[in-house]
Amino acid sequence: xSGTAQGFRELYGYPPEGVWAAPGRVNLIGExxxxxxxxxxxxxxxxxxxxxxxxxxxxxxxxxxxxxxxGVVTLDPARLDPAHPPKGSDxxxxxxxxxxxxxxxxxxxxxxxxxxxRSEVPTGAGLSSSAALEVATALALTDLYGIxxxxxxxxxxARRAExxxxxxxxxxxxxxxSACATxxxxxxxxxxxxxxxxxPFDCAAAGLRLLVIDTRVKHDLADGAYAERRASxxxxxxxxxxxxxxxxxxxxxEQALARLPDPVARSRVRHVVTENERVVxxxxxxxxxxxxxxxxxxTEGHRxxxxxxxxxxxxxxxxxxxxxxAGAYGARMTGGGFGGSALALVDAEAEPVVTRAVTEAFxxxxxxxxxxxxAAPSAGAARIL
Numbered sequence: 001x002s003g004t005a006q007g008f009r010e011l012y013g014y015p016p017e018g019v020w021a022a023p024g025r026v027n028l029i030g031e032x033x034x035x036x037x038x039x040x041x042x043x044x045x046x047x048x049x050x051x052x053x054x055x056x057x058x059x060x061x062x063x064x065x066x067x068x069x070x071g072v073v074t075l076d077p078a079r080l081d082p083a084h085p086p087k088g089s090d091x092x093x094x095x096x097x098x099x100x101x102x103x104x105x106x107x108x109x110x111x112x113x114x115x116x117x118r119s120e121v122p123t124g125a126g127l128s129s130s131a132a133l134e135v136a137t138a139l140a141l142t143d144l145y146g147i148x149x150x151x152x153x154x155x156x157x158a159r160r161a162e163x164x165x166x167x168x169x170x171x172x173x174x175x176x177x178s179a180c181a182t183x184x185x186x187x188x189x190x191x192x193x194x195x196x197x198x199x200p201f202d203c204a205a206a207g208l209r210l211l212v213i214d215t216r217v218k219h220d221l222a223d224g225a226y227a228e229r230r231a232s233x234x235x236x237x238x239x240x241x242x243x244x245x246x247x248x249x250x251x252x253x254e255q256a257l258a259r260l261p262d263p264v265a266r267s268r269v270r271h272v273v274t275e276n277e278r279v280v281x282x283x284x285x286x287x288x289x290x291x292x293x294x295x296x297x298x299t300e301g302h303r304x305x306x307x308x309x310x311x312x313x314x315x316x317x318x319x320x321x322x323x324x325x326a327g328a329y330g331a332r333m334t335g336g337g338f339g340g341s342a343l344a345l346v347d348a349e350a351e352p353v354v355t356r357a358v359t360e361a362f363x364x365x366x367x368x369x370x371x372x373x374x375a376a377p378s379a380g381a382a383r384i385l
Contacts, residue, residue, distance in 0.1 A: 024121035034171025044181035098165030126335020217339030295329025302332030311337025
């Protein structure tokens with residue numbers, strides 16, 4: 001029996017009906033494009049969130065996390081209310097509770113359940129720990145109740161849980177990567193149509209490493225900054241007469257910017273349109289096996305996120321600048337920003353050099369030590385027991 005299954009049995013006094021797992025994700029390129037109907041190129045991480053679960057006959061929902069100090073959170077699904085999600089030490093429970101709420105709101109016959117979750121995905125690192133929890137929960141509940149839901153539909157409901165129940169106005173990229181990614185591939189995602197293309201991405205075969213540099217600086221996408229940027233983008237699209245910024249061709253960017261009087265709106269639009277173009281160019285290079293040539297596009301993306309979208313921070317900027325100076329082909333922040341992680345594409349033999357350089361730079365700056373690991377594209381969510 002897996003550790004998560006054993007934890008379930010010790011907690012609830014009986015064995016689970018199964019264990020489901022969903023991964024965190026890294027976004028190679030395509031940041032803050034998903035809520036603008038644009039393109040992204042994420043891949044799933046080996047680190048996963050596991051959910052052991054079993055049905056209940058009384059309709060109640062009991063939730064427990066091995067990673068938080070709170071005890072079992074007991075909720076009545078009939079009383080789940082987006083206006084009053086779990087708070088304080090129980091705030092993590094808003095994510096699985098929101099998934100059950102979203103499934104039931106969609107008219108799906110999901111009843112009560114006991115869940116015990118355990119995660120390897122670092123929280124606050126920009127690696128989508130929340131999406132991993134949502135997708136693992138959604139897969140567990142739909143499997144338990146025999147609901148044949150496609151992975152894109154499952155991801156969309158997980159996103160609705162985060163948007164409408166938790167209150168984070170994220171796009172669908174994180175949940176799609178967690179639910180739909182495949183081993184050894186990046187996921188080219190059209191966030192409007194939800195079309196997916198699985199692009200081979202094998203750094204090891206090319207003699208490369210993609211380092212994830214977790215700055216250990218925590219961020220909170222519910223603090224208003226994320227919502228402000230989303231509103232700014234939607235307002236700019238409306239001012240330009242477009243359904244979304246995705247509909248502004250790269251070749252027409254400068255003319256469109258000249259029509260926007262607000263300099264902040266111009267900056268936000270510039271980032272989204274150029275970032276969509278970077279996704280297209282990185283995909284072309286990956287398909288051609290020219291992985292090293294993606295490096296400058298990663299760095300260009302970071303510059304855009306720092307200067308035009310204003311979502312970086314000193315720790316992320318230091319990680320990117322130091323990795324590049326130590327020999328990386330390119331580097332950039334990944335995730336929503338205001339902390340979290342950066343990526344650096346390096347030769348395999350340069351991994352210890354870059355790792356040491358970034359660690360020493362953080363120490364000189366008085367920052368806590370970063371957590372640096374190599375990431376490999378992994379499989380999406382699945383039942384594991």
